[in-house]
Amino acid sequence: MKSSDRQPVANPGDHKPMGMADTIGGDETGGQAAIIQELRDAVSARDDFLAVAAHELRNPITPIRISVHLLRLAQETGDQARISSLLDRLDHQIERFISRMDVLLDIAQISSNQLRLERSEVDLSETVKRVIEEHQPMLVRAGSELTARIEDSIIGFLDAVAFTQIVENLISNAIKYGQCKPIEVTLTSARDQAELTVCDHGIGIGLEDRERIFQRFERAVQRKSHTGFGLGLWVSRRLTEAMGGSIGVIGQKGAGSLFTVTLPLKGTNR
Incomplete structure (x- = not known):
């Protein structure tokens, strides 16, 4: 047999099961x-x-x-x-x-469920009144009138900065989308829970959008109509849920919106 006819001797490891290379x-x-x-x-x-x-x-x-x-x-x-x-x-x-700067990192950690809450006794009534007062110039510029029904001395064991952010976001949202119409804010308590409502009579929210607007970078109208990132309601929901509460909205397109936040006064993490 010529050397050219010889077949190379394969090492045992040269053979791989079919498909291994792939x-x-x-x-x-x-x-x-x-x-x-x-x-x-x-x-x-x-x-x-x-x-x-x-x-x-x-x-x-x-x-x-x-x-x-x-x-x-x-x-x-x-x-x-x-x-x-x-x-x-x-x-x-x-x-x-x-x-607010101090809690930015906490907000960045919301998605990973690592938000750190600093609970203390918070006068929810005074907080809501203060936020309303601070928004008076914005209300004047928008041509909106805000009426409030605030139950006195509602005390909760909550994160003060987080609660303030929620109130600010909802009132700012009502001013932005309220179409210069009246805004109503209420704060009541019952059975160890506080309930905050913010109602406007503006563009409203359709049934199909009630969940979408709480997502990141979403809003009730298209971006070209209003400035901003569409983060306020997303932040509000995450902060509310982190404190053991809930937030929701009802309304119809062209008939305004009613946002409701419920929070346990004794403090419960989810």
Whole structure:
């Protein structure tokens, strides 16, 4: 037999079960795809955090700018009592802005269910009254009248900053979409629970949108009609649920919306 006719002797390890090469290649491809997806998720998480940060820091900045403007007007008239009152308000607003910065990381952790709550005794009644007062300039500019029915001295063991954010988001939402019509806010308590309602008579929300608007980057109308990221209701729901409560909405298109928040006063985590 010629050497050219000889068949090469195979090593025992040279033979692979049929399909093994394809499996190895598939595993490598799958691993690369997983890494790429992880990178995309990380970029998406970063973008989400930046959007949340922009939204949550913009809300307290607006009343600060308004207070500065009113303070300048008071200085021109020399109204010392008005100046003193505005300085007190501005100081409180700056403190709240700092608190909001402190919880930004907590908001970024909402999706991973790692939100840290700092519970303390909170006067919900005074909180709602204060938020309404701070939104008066915005109400005037929008041409909306807000009436409130606030039960006195409702005390709850809640996260003060989180509750304030919820109230701010709902009232800001009512002003934005209320079409200059009246807004009603109520706060009541019963059976160790507090119930906050914010009702407007604006564009309303269709049945098919009642769940969608609580999703991230969603809103009741298209983006071109109103500015913002569509995060307020998403943040409000996550914060409410983190404190053991619930939030929902009823309404019809063109007939306004009624948002209801229910929170346990004794504090319960979900």
